[in-house]
Amino acid sequence: MPRYEYRDLEPSREAKEVYERWIEYLDDEFTRHKKPALRAELVRDNLHQLLLGRPHGGKLNFTLNTELPFNVLQLSLDPMNVTLEPEYYGDIDATKYACVKPLIWFWHMFDHSPVAYNHWLGFRFRAMLGKHIFKKIGKNVKIFHGVEFSYGYNLTIEDDCVIHKYAMLDDRGEIVIKKGTSVSDYAAVYSHAHDPVDPQVVENRKTEIGPAARLTYHSAIMAGVNVGEDAIVGAMSLATKDVSDHSIVGGVPAKQLKTKEEAKQFEDRSDVAAPKQDRNAQCSN
Numbered sequence: 001m002p003r004y005e006y007r008d009l010e011p012s013r014e015a016k017e018v019y020e021r022w023i024e025y026l027d028d029e030f031t032r033h034k035k036p037a038l039r040a041e042l043v044r045d046n047l048h049q050l051l052l053g054r055p056h057g058g059k060l061n062f063t064l065n066t067e068l069p070f071n072v073l074q075l076s077l078d079p080m081n082v083t084l085e086p087e088y089y090g091d092i093d094a095t096k097y098a099c100v101k102p103l104i105w106f107w108h109m110f111d112h113s114p115v116a117y118n119h120w121l122g123f124r125f126r127a128m129l130g131k132h133i134f135k136k137i138g139k140n141v142k143i144f145h146g147v148e149f150s151y152g153y154n155l156t157i158e159d160d161c162v163i164h165k166y167a168m169l170d171d172r173g174e175i176v177i178k179k180g181t182s183v184s185d186y187a188a189v190y191s192h193a194h195d196p197v198d199p200q201v202v203e204n205r206k207t208e209i210g211p212a213a214r215l216t217y218h219s220a221i222m223a224g225v226n227v228g229e230d231a232i233v234g235a236m237s238l239a240t241k242d243v244s245d246h247s248i249v250g251g252v253p254a255k256q257l258k259t260k261e262e263a264k265q266f267e268d269r270s271d272v273a274a275p276k277q278d279r280n281a282q283c284s285n
Contacts, residue, residue, distance in 0.1 A: 009120060010120065011118075011120050011121075016120075019120070019121045019124070020124075023124050023125060023128050026042075026046070026128060027128045027131070027132075029042050030042070030103065030129075030132045031132070034099060035099075036080075036098040036099055036101065036102060037080070039079075039099070039102040039103065040078060040079040040080045040101075040102040042102075043078075043079050043102045043103070043105060043106045044056055044077050044078040044079065044080075046106070047077040047106070047109050048074075048077055050109075050110070050113055050115070051077065051109065051113055052073075052074070052077075056077075060074060060075075077109070079101055079102040079105040079106075080102075082105060084101065084104065084105065085150075086150045086151055086172075087101070089150075089172065090200075090202075091172065091202060091204065092151065093151070093153070096151070096153045097151060097153070100132070100133045100151075100152050100153060103129050103132055103133050103152075104133060104152055106129065107126065107129050107133070110122075110125060110126075111145045111146055111147075116145045117145060119144070122143075122144070122145055123142045123143065123144075126143040126147075127141050127143065130143070130157065133152040133153070133155075134152055134153070134155045134156065134157060135153055135154060135155055135156045135174075136156040136157070136158075137156075137157050138157060138158040138159035138160070138161070138179065139159045139160070140159055140160045141157050141159070141160070141161050141162075141163075142161075142162045142163070143157075143162075143163045144162075144163065144164050144165040145165055146165045146166040146167075147163050147164075147165065147166065147167050147168075147169070148166075148167075148168050148169070149168075149169040149170070149171055150169075150170050150171050150172045151171055151172060152171065153171075154171035154172070154173065154174040154175065154191070155169055155171040155174075155175050155177075156174075156175070156176045156177065157177045158176075158177065158178050158179040158180075158181075158210075158211070159179045159180070160179055160180045161177050161178075161179070161180065161181045161182070161183075161210075162181075162182045162183070163177075163183045164182070164183060164184050164185045164187075165185050165186075166185055166186050167183045167184070167185065167186065167187045167188070167189075168186075168187070168188040168189070169183075169189050170188070170189065170190045170191055170192065171191055172191055172192040172202070172204055173191030173192050173204030173205045173206055173207065173223060173224075174191055174204070174206040174207070175189055175191050175206075175207050175208075175209070176206070176207070176208045176209070177189075177209045177210060178208065178209060178210030178211035178212075178213070178229075179210065179211040179212065180210065180211050180212040181209050181210035181211060181212060181213045181214070181215075182213075182214045182215070183209070183215045184214070184215055184216045184217045184218075184219070184235075185217055185218075186217060186218045187215040187216070187217065187218065187219045187220070187221075188219075188220045188221070189207055189209060189215070189220075189221045190207065190220070190221065190222055190223045191204060191205055191206065191207045191223050191224070192204045192205070192223050193205065193222070193223040193224070203223070204223075205223040205224030206224065207221060207222075207223055207224060207225055207226070208226045208227070209221065209226075209227045210227065210228075210229060211229050211230075212229060212230045213227045213228065213229065213230065213231045213232070213233075213243075214231075214232045214233070215227070215233045216232065216233060216234055216235045216237075217235040217236070218235055218236045219233045219234065219235060219236065219237045219238070219239070219254075220237070220238050220239070221233065221239045222238070222239060222240050225239050225240065225241065225242055225243070226242045226243070227239065227242075227243040228242070228243050228244050228245035228246070228247065229245040229246065230245060230246045230260060231243045231244065231245060231246060231247050231248070231249070232247075232248045232249070232260075233249055233250070233254060234248065234249060234250030234251070234254070234257070235250075236252070237249060237250045237251055237252065237254040238251075238252045238253050238254055239253070239254045240253040240254070241253070241254075243256075244256070246259055246260040246261070247259050247260070248260065248263060
């Protein structure tokens with residue numbers, strides 16, 4: 001079967017310059033300002049322009065009931081006025097989370113903005129925020145819109161990883177996604193487990209994926225499971241035990257279906273070159 005590489009795309013020169021300047025400005029500001037209040041102000045000011053199309057400022061009118069919905073919107077653009085789900089967890093490091101919370105709110109609001117589907121911008125925006133939120137983020141990481149995580153500060157994503165839309169990375173314990181790994185749409189990776197008798201008893205476990213592993217659509221990896229190098233977890237599968245290197249697993253619970261060596265029959269048919277596409281070609285109908 002044909003082999004398709006990711007295409008290299010870019011916006012117009014003018015748009016690219018504006019996008020890069022904005023990301024560089026934010027990166028510099030978040031690097032210089034570590035205090036939660038200063039970061040929250042910067043996020044609030046940028047969200048006002050990104051979502052409302054105007055700078056933050058002016059006095060809100062709290063006397064008219066008809067103005068209350070707009071007041072709620074404006075106040076909620078400030079991270080200091082919102083609470084996020086991880087803040088309710090008893091095992092949170094409140095000091096660490098306070099520093100990253102404004103950036104996580106920025107991440108969520110960007111992903112609900114009209115520009116969230118601009119992937120060229122989105123990849124670079126999220127990678128920039130990841131530098132200031134995650135335990136570590138490598139080079140050439142692509143994160144699509146709608147990806148969620150818990151604390152952020154327990155998450156490592158190494159070089160050349162791709163995290164597709166609406167994946168869930170629950171880093172209450174710790175998650176390490178190793179070099180070259182792909183996490184598909186709606187996949188979930190967990191790092192905490194609840195006691196079956198008392199759900200308020202929580203055990204945090206380190207979960208490791210890869211390197212060069214693939215978690216396919218809607219798969220789930222339970223806390224403490226290690227998915228080995230070059231392994232594949234099949235669609236809709238639930239991995240409750242470690243997945244060995246170069247294996248393909250599937251099912252609920254996931255079991256080994258074959259090895260990569262046994263699957264080489266597909267590679268043998270992959271020498272058909274994929275047709276090249278011309279970006280400037282006219283559409284036919």
